Amino acid sequence: MSVSEQQVIAAIESLGLPDGGNLVSRDMIRALSVENGQVRFVIEAPTPELARRMEGLRQAVEQVVGQVEGVSSVSVALTAHGPAEQKAPPSLKVGGHPKPQDGPMKPAGVKSIIAIGSGKGGVGKSTVSSNIAVALAKQGRKVGLLDADIYGPSQPRMMGIQKRPASPDGKTIIPLHSHGVTLMSIGFMLDPDKAVVWRGPMLMGALQQMLGQVEWGELDVLLVDLPPGTGDVQLTLCQKSEVSGAILVSTPQDVALLDARKAIDMFKSLKTPVLGMIENMSTHICSNCGHEEHIFGHGGVAAEAEKLGVPLLGALPIDLDTRLAGDAGTPIAAGDGPMAEAYARIAEGLIKGGIA
Numbered sequence: 001m002s003v004s005e006q007q008v009i010a011a012i013e014s015l016g017l018p019d020g021g022n023l024v025s026r027d028m029i030r031a032l033s034v035e036n037g038q039v040r041f042v043i044e045a046p047t048p049e050l051a052r053r054m055e056g057l058r059q060a061v062e063q064v065v066g067q068v069e070g071v072s073s074v075s076v077a078l079t080a081h082g083p084a085e086q087k088a089p090p091s092l093k094v095g096g097h098p099k100p101q102d103g104p105m106k107p108a109g110v111k112s113i114i115a116i117g118s119g120k121g122g123v124g125k126s127t128v129s130s131n132i133a134v135a136l137a138k139q140g141r142k143v144g145l146l147d148a149d150i151y152g153p154s155q156p157r158m159m160g161i162q163k164r165p166a167s168p169d170g171k172t173i174i175p176l177h178s179h180g181v182t183l184m185s186i187g188f189m190l191d192p193d194k195a196v197v198w199r200g201p202m203l204m205g206a207l208q209q210m211l212g213q214v215e216w217g218e219l220d221v222l223l224v225d226l227p228p229g230t231g232d233v234q235l236t237l238c239q240k241s242e243v244s245g246a247i248l249v250s251t252p253q254d255v256a257l258l259d260a261r262k263a264i265d266m267f268k269s270l271k272t273p274v275l276g277m278i279e280n281m282s283t284h285i286c287s288n289c290g291h292e293e294h295i296f297g298h299g300g301v302a303a304e305a306e307k308l309g310v311p312l313l314g315a316l317p318i319d320l321d322t323r324l325a326g327d328a329g330t331p332i333a334a335g336d337g338p339m340a341e342a343y344a345r346i347a348e349g350l351i352k353g354g355i356a
Contacts, residue, residue, distance in 0.1 A: 003070030037072035051080035106242040119259025121228035129225040131333040135347035137180035144222040153187030160329020200232040238270040245275035252300035276313040314346040
C-alpha cells in the first residue's frame with residue numbers, strides 16, 4: 001500500500017511539543033519527500049541550542065512515521081537556522097493599491113477556488129469555513145484557506161496559529177500550515193489589536209497580494225472566507241480571479257435570509273455560480289435535558305436552496321463545543337464526535353459533488 005504525504009504529516013502532527021503545537025503547526029518541517037515508501041524530511045529548529053535538545057523528539061518522530069502503513073524507511077535530519085538567517089527579512093508592504101492584470105487570475109497549482117460567503121455577519125461563516133477546510137484535509141484533499149475578512153480576520157485564532165509568514169524576497173509570501181490546511185490571513189500581517197482602516201483600493205490590493213503573491217503550492221481547492229455583505233472584497237474576488245463557485249452560509253431566521261438573498265443576487269450578477277447552502281445554528285439541543293428548540297426558526301435555508309435549485313449541503317446545530325474548539329485554535333472537525341461527523345458529511349458531499 002502506498003503512503004501519502006498527508007499521512008506522514010498527520011503522523012508528525014500527532015506528537016505535540018511541550019510548549020504547545022506540533023512540528024507542522026510551528027513550521028519546523030522542511031524538504032519532506034515520500035517516494036516508494038521511503039520518507040525523508042528535515043526538522044529545522046529556531047536555534048542551534050534548541051536543536052541540540054531535540055534529538056529525543058527526532059527519534060520519536062522517526063519512530064511514529066515508521067509505523068505508518070506503507071512506510072518502508074524513514075530518514076529524519078535535525079538542523080537549525082544559521083546565524084545569517086536571523087537577519088530581518090526584506091520589508092513586505094501589505095495593502096497597497098492593486099496592480100493591473102491582464103485578466104482573471106488563479107494561483108498556479110490551485111485547481112479550484114470556492115468562496116464561502118454570507119449576507120449577514122454573525123452567522124458563523126468563519127467557523128464553518130475553518131471546519132470544512134479541516135474536514136476536507138482529513139479526507140485527503142489538499143486544501144488552502146484564505147481569510148479574506150480584512151476588517152475582522154478570525155482564522156489565525158480559530159486555526160491556532162499566530163505568526164508572521166516569511167517573505168524571502170519582500171514579494172513572495174510563504175503561507176502557514178495548521179491542522180493539515182495551507183493558511184493565509186491578513187491577520188498574520190498586521191497588529192491584532194489595531195483596526196484596519198482602509199478604503200476600497202487598499203482592500204483590493206491586499207486581496208490581490210494574498211491570491212497572487214502567496215506560494216499556495218498544489219491544492220485541490222482554495223476556500224476563501226469572505227467578509228459578510230456585498231462589498232469590495234467580494235467584487236474583487238469574483239471579477240479578478242477564477243472563482244469556481246460560492247457556498248452561502250446562513251441561519252434560518254428571516255432577517256439572515258433577507259441578507260443571504262442579496263448575497264445570492266450579487267453572485268448571480270457577477271456570474272459566479274452558487275454551489276450550495278449551509279444552514280448554521282439550525283437547532284439547539286439542551287445539554288442537560290436533551291430538549292430540542294429551533295431558536296432561529298427552522299427550514300428557511302432549505303426552502304431557499306430548493307427555490308434556487310441548489311443543494312442544501314448541511315444543517316449544523318448551535319453547539320458549545322464548536323465555539324470552545326474555535327476559541328482554543330483547534331477546529332472541532334479535527335477531532336471526533338457528532339459535530340466532527342457532521343462536518344465530515346459536508347466534506348464528503350462536496351467531494352462527491354465535484355465541488356472540492
